[in-house]
Amino acid sequence: MLKLYNTLSQQKEEFKSLDPSGKVARIYVCGVTPYDTSHMGHALVAALFDVLHRYLEHTGYEVMHVQNLTDIDDDIIKKARKENQPYEELGRRWDALYRDGLRAINCLPFDNYVPASSVIDPIQKMIASLVEKDAAYKASDGNVYFRASSFADYGKLSHLDMAQMLEKARAGAEDSLADFPGNPAKESDLDFILWQAAQPDEPYWDSPWGNGRPGWHIECSAISTQSLGQQFEVHGGGADLIFPHHSSEIAQSETYSGKSPVVGYWMHVAMLYLGGEKMSKSLGNLILINDALKRNSADALRIYLLGHEHYRTPLHFTQEGVDQAEKHADLFRKALAQEAAFGEADVKPYVERFYAAMDDDLDIPAAVGVMLELAKAVIENEVDFRGQEHLRYMSNLLGLPLAQD
Ligand SMILES: [Zn+2]
Known part of the structure; x- marks a missing residue:
């Protein structure tokens, strides 16, 4: 479940x-x-x-x-x-x-x-x-705001108190005076923009509240x-x-x-x-997807991005981490490429642990851990052909094509 x-x-x-x-x-x-x-x-x-x-x-x-x-x-x-x-x-x-x-x-x-x-x-x-x-109003600056x-x-949703919300609203509105808490045209600091009146030379659509954009x-x-x-x-x-x-x-x-x-x-x-700072266009510390794919496979990127930390834990991007994930992808590829395994160990415990991890709020790091164990068991002929079938299916669930070169 x-x-x-x-x-x-x-x-x-x-x-x-x-x-x-x-x-x-x-x-x-x-x-x-x-x-x-x-x-x-x-x-x-x-x-x-x-x-x-x-x-x-x-x-x-x-x-x-x-x-x-x-x-x-x-x-x-x-x-x-x-x-x-x-x-x-x-x-x-x-x-x-x-x-x-x-x-x-x-x-x-x-x-x-x-x-x-x-x-x-x-x-x-x-x-x-x-x-x-009455949940919205047109203000003196020509904009329409949500009340x-x-x-x-x-x-x-944010579980923040009023002071914290105001602080966030202030930080987020740096480039947009309309949403700034101190904007005198608004009835109240947390009111936010629904329809923004067009300034000269800006693209616009006509509306009941004047020319503007959403x-x-x-x-x-x-x-x-x-x-x-x-x-x-x-x-x-x-x-x-x-x-x-x-x-x-x-x-x-x-x-x-x-x-x-x-x-x-x-x-x-x-x-x-990246380098201790949030990866963002404003800071300019970006690694573009295209550039990353020149060095590593899509499999490695996905294994690293999803499997290094749980998705609710901040991820500190390192190239070494992606290179390590590439080794994991290689191990999966090797396990899938070899002749059918003939071992006698039961694959069921691997399968159960994989799905238990996925069911637990998509615990992909744990799921990848199980896949690595299963891949090793396949390579060492501990399990039979079903090990490969399950490994292939699990890889598809994580969106890993694992194509052979
Ligand atoms: Zn959205």
């Missing part, structure tokens, strides 16, 4: 479909803003939810896996201006690179991959409903509601999205639909560090 750690309850909970059929597992993962993407941190998040997708299918669920693409926001407009090119072109280029990277590390395609710019109507419909419900005080327990949080509420329904099973992303992004999504979606919870299981992947 699969248990997943839910950020909201801070507990491991038994996975159940919210759908009456009991058979559907809907996964929404926050995607990227395509202007500097496709580094190891993105690979880690994508690979983790790819394994969840594979594992839920293995368990018998019909999986729907959706991701958004933030192809319009402050960052991409700024970067496009700096590089003196249309933001659409910049976005297309980086999005292609990002998706090439995901394919290269063997992620299954999404069932739906939705650019924000393609859902302006649903976004406006949602904002209009929030305004109608955080209208939603009981706003921020409950905020980031409302984009994800609109896309998840449209693609997966008003309630769905899993919402994932990096741990840095818990507040304000995901906290704001809960407030918007649940106010809009009147249904709670919008999400059954909130799953967050811990941050990836």
